[in-house]
Amino acid sequence: MIKTQQVIKKVTTSEGELQILQPISFDVKAGETIAIVGASGSGKSTLLGLLAGLDQVSGGEIYLDGEALHKMNEEQRAQLRGAKVGFIFQSFMLVQSLTALENVMLPAEIAGLDNPKQKALTILEQVGLAHRAHHYPNQLSGGEQQRVAIARAFISRPKILFADEPTGNLDAANSERVEKLLFELNREANTTLVLVTHDDELAGKCQRQLRMQAGELTEVTAVDDSSARKAV
């Protein structure tokens, strides 16, 4: 589902060019769940941004569901995201001036799917927030907001779901509930999940874990190869 080859990322700073990702190559199969773990500033979110097509690689290749992401312009990447990708963020990233229902409908509407409202209501029901459908994000608790975000992520049945620290802003009880929901829905939809976290426990719930350290990625576990720690 995801294939990367020698992906690097450089940024220009006031002190010159800085390479924040060393050449990275790895594959993710369809339906796989993988976690990218690492300390703050290790480059995991940068990698997520590149994999999801939110940012442009400085070198190397990324294929998403067989499509060459690295060759696409912003418009084409947006189209690809709309068609195949779902997102969950640490800070929820809900549109504050839209209700929970409208936030959930958003990807479906943008992708031009039928009955977005009905679909949104169904999925809100699944995440247990049907009764809060007409509430604005600032009227919801953090846990509820993240459940709305999860509903939004799944409404268009994406092939790949990217989650950036999905429980980073939540307390233990809410974290557990959100995690449960995330994995449940993921299983049901058979979505490929790429999750970025610094929480080892959450990472442990994924089939594979990759560790990011100073821009270098190493495989911690592998499904078909139980030998630990293999550089990718």
Next chain:
Amino acid sequence: MSVASRLAWRLFRHEARRGELTIILFAIVLSVAAVLSLSLFSERLQEALTAKSAEFIAADRVLDSRNEKANPAWLEKAQSLGLQTASQNYTSSMAFAGENMQLVDVRAASEGFPLKGKIKIADEPFSPGEETATLPAANEAWVNSRLFQDLGITLGDSIEVGDARFTVTKALISVPDEGFSLFSTNPKVLIRKSAFADAGISGPGSRVTYSYFFTGDEAQLEEFYDWLRPQLNREVHRWQSVNDDDSAVGRSVNRAGQYFLLASLLAIVLACVSIGVAAQRYSQRHYDPVAIFKTLGASQAMVQKIYLLQISFISVAGILLGLVLGFGFQQAVVWALQNRIEVSLDIWHVRPVLIAIFTGAVCAVLFSLYPLLKLFSVPPLRVLRRDLGANMSARVIQYLAAASAIWLLMWAYSGNVKISAILFASGVLLVAVLMVVTMLLIRLGRKLGQGRMGAWQLAWARISRRAMDNSVQLISFAVTIMLLLVVLVMRNDMIKQWQDQLPQGTPNYFITNITDSQKQALENAFSAEQVTLDGFYPVVRGRFVAVNGEQVRSEVRKEKTGEEEQDGGRQQRSGLGREANLTWSDSLQTDNRIVEGQWLDTPLADGKFGVSVESGVAERLDIKLGDVLTFNIGSEVVDAEVSSLREVNWQTMQPNFFFVLEPVAMQQFMPTYISSFYLAAEDKPKLASLLRPFANVTLFDVDAQINQLRDIVDQVSAAVEFILVLVLAAGSLVLIAQVQASMDERQQELAILRTLGAKGSLIRASVLFEFLIIGAVAGLMAALANEVALGLLQRQVFDMQAQLHGEYWLLAPIVGAMIVGLLGAAGCWRLLRLNTAALLRQLI
């Protein structure tokens, strides 16, 4: 409905309901309301005042035709265009009553005269009189109060004019087109036009002016004049309109019109500033939603469509609300003014509505364009990296775009390059100076912001850190304050000048034909009644015949000669065309100013006599300093060398002269004298007994004209004051919007300070100090720019003497600091009322 339209509408609906659009909506509403109320009110008032001043010429347009009747086809054409017409013949003739006779000005008016204004008549001479809509009957005449004295007649007596006999049935107190003519000493006799021919006074050799009056729509009048102009003969015809009225009233009305225009322009600039501030804020608030839309797969085109549509919804809503509010406000002003302004303000105009809509739309589009372009460039990656803002940054382009938009709007609206250029240039100057000052302040802030963190240090530190934002804010505050100052100070100066023009006790009567021997007796008689005479001016009539020995063309006209002397009589070009009133004096009259040469107290070499010439007539007759002018006075010839050119204020109700000679040149002539005095209305009955012993002395009553002028000036002043209040209100609202917007930007910092345990009093004091500093600097800069703008405006546009306004150099910074400081403190207070958790949550 497409996805983008649906989303745009949804966002608009929710954001409007949640109050998130308040600032930008408010800015548009304000701009539309201000422009509509100002321009609608000024247009209505302008029209009403023009209508009022039309009374001075008894119509909207007048065609004077000398010694020949106008082609009847002209009147038919005017009527076919829907214009109302009337006519009047003027001539001088002798009036007889028994043994007595007097030269009179005969006015023979047609039915319908006057088209504008009213004739005033009374049953008793020298009484205030009442308006009438009728004319004398065919064999009747209404005559000036003076003629009752001159001819020794009473109401019901008959007078003979030419071959006709008329019964005097009323005292004629005033006619609207009387003008102010001190030297027109003949009393008036008003008869019907149909009786004019019977009198046989228009035969060969007589001089008759045929006047034709026209009233109607401006467009019809213009069409008629365009048609008529090629057929007019400059030697015979003279076309007059209220607008080219160079009298005191005409100038006051024109000046007021320019003031309204200025105020409207400033309102537009204020609107632009507030929309600019609001649009920037609006754009920043939408960085996250744009990043989310893009992340979720929305194309660039879809994002653009969503926000362009949303701005359109906001603009339409703002314009509609603004129109309602503006109309309501304007109606309230009209209602409040109805007791102070006699003229009817219930005329409806479409132009101001279109201007307001255009302004709202142009402001909304042009000023939100750059913030929107920035918004569109927000990268989707912002969802992961919150510090990422818009990719685009080109402040220079923003400033250029904003400046060109303001300039275009001002120019398109006013059609007056001068006013627009002056305001624009001073605005640009202000912005440039402010940039420098802000940079200096920021440096200063770095120094003052160091050390232990007190409120003062926090304030300075914030000013220095938020350098760019503060410079924008400082500029918008200063521009707002400057615009308010311009409107305020301009109003003060203008009203003061109007009042100076006609101070209480301005002479309302003139007496002429006083002989030398009567001077003392007259003075005694008047002082016995506690009436003060304002000095005696000697007058000798003479004919101006040559310049440097070269004869000038002479064409004697008696009618309205005095009037022309008073209003400048600038239509004639060849020679003076009539006898001149010559005076002499050692001292320069008040309100006269030497523009070239030396006053007569400096004797000329070679025993030549000096003459001081009014600069307007000098220009018209091509008279230069050092030219020798020749006058025929009786049988004598007097040569005098032009020793000075004088500027005369024709707006004062005082006797003014084209030629003032050196006293020694005139000592051989026996002059008559002119004097003037002020008499209160209740003392009017004293006049008859006061003047009885001086039968030859002629009284000239300008009370009616002075009151008419004062009325108009009072009304214009009242209107100007309301306009000022309107602009001040608009300006204050803009200031509030600006402070509100900047408080939002400070919210994050306040939340952090609060979280770290800073006391409310420290935060409040630091914000107060910050705004006090910004307000004071903005006020000072505004006072500086105001001085430049006012100086240019007064000199170049308003034809006034420019002066410095030192008091505002102190007042503006203090008031600026107070207002901005208080508004800042109020905004801060609102934020501090929220608890820290709520404050932080708003930031997420």
